[in-house]
Amino acid sequence: MLNISPNKLNRKVDLMPFRSSQRVFHERDHKHFNRFLMVFSLIGFIVLFLPWTQTISGVGYLTTLNPEHRPQTIQSPIPGRIEKWFVQEGDFVNKGDTILFISEVKNEYFDPDLISRTGDQIRAKSLSVTSYQEKVKALNSQIGALQQERTLKLEQARNKLLQARLKVQSDSIDLEAAKTNITIAQRQYDRVVQLEREGLKAITDVEEKRLKLQETQAKLISQENTLLASKNEIINATVEINRIQAEYTDKISKAQSDMFTAQSNQFDSEAQVTKLENEYTNYEIRSQMYYIRAPQSGYINKAIQGGIGETFKEGDKLVGIMPSEYALAVETYVAPIDLPLIHIGEKVRIQFDGWPAIIFSGWPNVSYGTYGGKVVAIETFISSNGKYRILLAPDPDDHAWPKDIRVGSGANTLALLEDVPIWFELWRQLNGFPPNYYQPEDGMAQSNKK
Structure with a gap:
């Protein structure tokens, strides 16, 4: 009776005489069925204009909000x-x-007295540092004494040089006086000789003046020798000053060299002490490990x-x-195309594994067994699974999460977006379009999804 054949049996065979046909084919049933179709169509048309909340679904698992609370x-x-x-x-x-x-398990740490022996080495090296410090002080004192002695010796030599110069001046004056005396003696001798020739003086007077002239000449030569000796004393005093400077410069330089060597040894010992102290501290910390x-x-x-x-x-x-104490959170993942629709503070509905739930994704208010969450972190780099990681915390405005859920269990999430008519959502799904792009303004989008 399916009317598949071109031979229309319903036109050739009358089915109404049969009781079953009489109970099926009558106009009253057609009238009720038509009314049912009209009411159903009207209700379906009205439903198309009902609000529908767009959502973004994700799959994740339970974790902790703080990294230090995780296993x-x-x-x-x-x-x-x-x-x-x-x-x-x-x-x-x-x-x-x-x-x-x-x-x-390392042989360099097998010694049970390693720490105490390292402490003994530190004390020995510390005493060595003290010895070098005292040696440096002694050498500094020696250098100071040499510098003071050099100052006194140079002062003494300079005084001798000044005396020699004054003596040269005195001898120079005496030399000039001797020259004057010899000039006077020569004149007296010449005058006596002239008077003797004129018969006015005796020969004894001439001889006396000649003797005096010779004595004056001898004094002149002696004074010249004395002046030369005084000049030689100036040279000797100058040489003595240079000798003193060279001698004490050598002594002070040697003492300074010894002091620098002692300081170098002191610094080297201090470095060894510091190194040993570092090792001592490392050994102590290692023993605590x-x-x-x-x-x-x-x-x-x-x-x-x-x-x-x-x-x-x-x-x-x-x-x-x-x-033992941790703050739960949900780590879920969304596709890259849905990432621009997720914002910090957005409301999310969560279904935990093992907790029965009846979910109407477009009507979150009539869903049962879901719990509220809030977006607290959005990863800015894609994960290895090709999606972006979103971290959800419990919503303080919703009822608390179950106490028996544990870290690591699974969770399904629904991020609530804009409210649109059902016909628009059907049209979007048929065309494969993403949910509407929007930006929440002052938390209004969040309050509308509660």
Whole structure:
């Protein structure tokens, strides 16, 4: 009776005599069906103009708002060997509690008295520094004494030079006097000789004047020798000054050289002391690293390195810990085309895995089992999965998140955008267009999506 064949049986065969046909084919049923179609069409047409909230869906998981609250592993900054465990998996530890004890595996740290012996070396080198300091002080005193002695010696030599110069002046005056005396004696001798020739003087007078002239000549020669000796004393005094300067310059330079050598040894010893103190501090800090302690209060999740006597390298993971106090957040991902529609402070609806929910993406007010979130961070660089990471915090204006959810569980998110008619949303979906681009103004977009 499907009227597939070109032979129209309904025109050749009358079905009305049959009881079943009488109960099906009658105008009253057609009238009710037509009314139903009209009402349904009218309701469907009205529904097309109802508001529909555009959304952006995402898939993520639970994490923590603060990085320090996330699960972490504890590493050892030094290589070692496990000697003793103080906890077991599932135990709660407070911040600073000892988790395990390790021992050294490097031979340069095997000495149990390494710290005390390094302290002895520091004390010995410190005494060496003190000795060099005292030697530098002694040499400085010696240099000061030499400089003072040089000053006195030079003053004495300069006085001798001044005396020699004054003596030269005195001898020069005496020489001039001797020259004057010889001139006078020569004149007297010539005058006596003339008078003797005239018979006015006796020969004895002539001889007396000649003797006096010779004595004056002898005194002149003696005075010239004395003047030359005085000039020679000036030269000797000048040479003595230069000798004193050279002698004490050599002595002071040698003392200064010894002082600089002592200072160099002092600085070298101080550098060695500083190096030993650095090593001493490093040894002390390293000895404290033998006890692996909890960085914060939490629960021991897993012992990554197990057993006793097992060795590990520096930086190897030893044990995992989950902080006991943390602020939950949801880490979700959105496609790059939807990133411009996400803003800090936007409202988001979240469905947690394991929590039943009835979701109407376009009508969030009638959804059941979803919880409110707020965008607090938007990653500016794309992730390895080709999407952008969005961090959501609990919405303080919505009801609190369930207490039994745990970090790492899954979550589905719906970011609430603009309200548009349903016919517009259908048209957008059929054409594959993205949601409307908009910018919230003074939080109005957020308040409209509550």
